Amino acid sequence: MIRVQAENFDVGAEINALSNGNTAIGGICSFVGLVRDFQHTKDDATRVSAMTLEHYPGMTEKKLQEIEEIARNRWPLEDVLIIHRYGRMEPGENIVLVVTASAHRKAAFEACEFLMDYLKTKAPFWKLEEDEKGEGSWVDAREADDAAAQKWDPSAGS
Amino acid sequence: MIRVQAENFDVGAEINALSNGNTAIGGICSFVGLVRDFQHTKDDATRVSAMTLEHYPGMTEKKLQEIEEIARNRWPLEDVLIIHRYGRMEPGENIVLVVTASAHRKAAFEACEFLMDYLKTKAPFWKLEEDEKGEGSWVDAREADDAAAQKWDPSAGS
Amino acid sequence: MKILYFAWLRTTIGCAEEEITLPDDVVTVADVLDLLREKGGAYAAALGEDKVIRIAVNQDYANMDDPVKQGDEFAIFPPVTGG
Amino acid sequence: MKILYFAWLRTTIGCAEEEITLPDDVVTVADVLDLLREKGGAYAAALGEDKVIRIAVNQDYANMDDPVKQGDEFAIFPPVTGG
Numbered sequence: 001m002i003r004v005q006a007e008n009f010d011v012g013a014e015i016n017a018l019s020n021g022n023t024a025i026g027g028i029c030s031f032v033g034l035v036r037d038f039q040h041t042k043d044d045a046t047r048v049s050a051m052t053l054e055h056y057p058g059m060t061e062k063k064l065q066e067i068e069e070i071a072r073n074r075w076p077l078e079d080v081l082i083i084h085r086y087g088r089m090e091p092g093e094n095i096v097l098v099v100t101a102s103a104h105r106k107a108a109f110e111a112c113e114f115l116m117d118y119l120k121t122k123a124p125f126w127k128l129e130e131d132e133k134g135e136g137s138w139v140d141a142r143e144a145d146d147a148a149a150q151k152w153d154p155s156a157g158s
Numbered sequence: 159m160i161r162v163q164a165e166n167f168d169v170g171a172e173i174n175a176l177s178n179g180n181t182a183i184g185g186i187c188s189f190v191g192l193v194r195d196f197q198h199t200k201d202d203a204t205r206v207s208a209m210t211l212e213h214y215p216g217m218t219e220k221k222l223q224e225i226e227e228i229a230r231n232r233w234p235l236e237d238v239l240i241i242h243r244y245g246r247m248e249p250g251e252n253i254v255l256v257v258t259a260s261a262h263r264k265a266a267f268e269a270c271e272f273l274m275d276y277l278k279t280k281a282p283f284w285k286l287e288e289d290e291k292g293e294g295s296w297v298d299a300r301e302a303d304d305a306a307a308q309k310w311d312p313s314a315g316s
Numbered sequence: 317m318k319i320l321y322f323a324w325l326r327t328t329i330g331c332a333e334e335e336i337t338l339p340d341d342v343v344t345v346a347d348v349l350d351l352l353r354e355k356g357g358a359y360a361a362a363l364g365e366d367k368v369i370r371i372a373v374n375q376d377y378a379n380m381d382d383p384v385k386q387g388d389e390f391a392i393f394p395p396v397t398g399g
Numbered sequence: 400m401k402i403l404y405f406a407w408l409r410t411t412i413g414c415a416e417e418e419i420t421l422p423d424d425v426v427t428v429a430d431v432l433d434l435l436r437e438k439g440g441a442y443a444a445a446l447g448e449d450k451v452i453r454i455a456v457n458q459d460y461a462n463m464d465d466p467v468k469q470g471d472e473f474a475i476f477p478p479v480t481g482g
Contacts, residue, residue, distance in 0.1 A: 095398075106306070120399035220459075242481060296410075
């Protein structure tokens with residue numbers, strides 16, 4: 001299941017709801033991304049006082065659904081949840097949550113990391129960070145994220 | 159932090175408590191292992207009606223602390239939580255929880271998977287599964303778990 | 317054709333969405349970008365060869381030589397930075 | 400020396416914990432296992448060469464040729480299956 005929303009979410013409640021009652025699940029892996037208080041795109045860390053996530057309504061939902069489908073085809077998953085927020089957020093707030101449930105530990109871990117790597121490079125979201133003076137700057141895409149997503153491509157060499 | 163306990167735990171509450179207020183955290187990875195309703199150690203799956211986890215009090219705490227220390231030395235972690243239960247549990251109940259928090263997504267994922275792989279092969283716990291007739295059988299160690307832990311050994315070849 | 321701009325492309329061009337009519341000889345993604353660059357000013361700067369941009373046609377990533385038609389939704393944006 | 404048994408070793412031998420006095424010539428982990436095997440019966444069966452067991456001395460994993468002394472805590476158990 002995917003959700004794209006402005007509201008915050010309760011990580012704990014979401015994970016608890018996912019596992020409830022399905023005794024075929026042996027492991028649940030989750031990852032939550034949060035707003036940090038420093039900027040990671042520059043050599044010298046600058047304090048970040050807030051962040052605004054812009055997205056492309058329609059395409060976002062489409063891409064997240066595609067990504068979920070790819071993961072379900074690739075790993076034996078009992079359940080998948082992807083929540084991604086948009087709008088203005090302050091340090092410490094949740095941005096994104098991915099939860100994967102499987103009979104098998106390795107499948108849950110791999111699928112969760114795959115989903116995070118893929119949505120970082122495929123889902124149409126853009127971060128605008130505000131520094132302490134209230135000045136905004138668009139965050140540059142990181143090559144490390146492309147490399148992370150690339151490693152899941154079966155056509156790429158090992 | 160490590161905890162070895164008979165009581166169940168609330169996955170959501172534990173994760174929420176870990177992140178609270180630390181704005182240096184960029185990502186939190188968690189894994190919860192649950193009691194499944196089938197046995198995975200035999201070719202034909204048998205239904206499991208309950209499981210009892212025996213442990214070695216004292217050595218368990220020592221090994222979990224060592225494992226946490228290894229992870230903290232290897233990855234830049236803001237926080238680590240390992241909870242492992244012992245005693246009798248029914249399908250759907252939590253067995254183990256590992257949570258890792260870091261400024262960086264990759265560190266959180268890797269450390270969490272490392273901790274699970276390591277505690278599966280180093281922490282002195284033994285599973286006794288009960289089938290529907292109430293007969294218990296000790297679960298055999300899986301070679302796949304040894305292989306999973308082995309991959310984190312820097313002295314092993316790639 | 318509806319053109320959408322996101323992130324710094326939206327702020328540089330100063331427009332989130334506009335409607336253009338495709339001339340008959342505009343048949344690929346690259347043709348649409350050339351057409352927009354001809355508007356000059358902020359368009360030419362934002363869509364310059366030195367800029368790294370991504371294109372989606374009807375909400376799927378598209379390459380420069382992919383075909384386009386009048387009814388398409390055409391989006392221009394920087395590499396994504398969510399997650 | 401305190402000997403602890405866990406999991407199927409405990410159920411097969413029928414004992415969770417016992418105290419033994421080490422003879423002078425028992426100085427390694429392997430020596431302790433030989434001493435226990437000499438008790439015969441369930442001990443000989445549970446500690447047979449065909450069985451896969453692990454040893455911890457003072458709550459750390461130990462190898463067959465590691466030294467032991469009277470005051471040690473000596474634990475015998477199968478490969479672990481927690482997590």
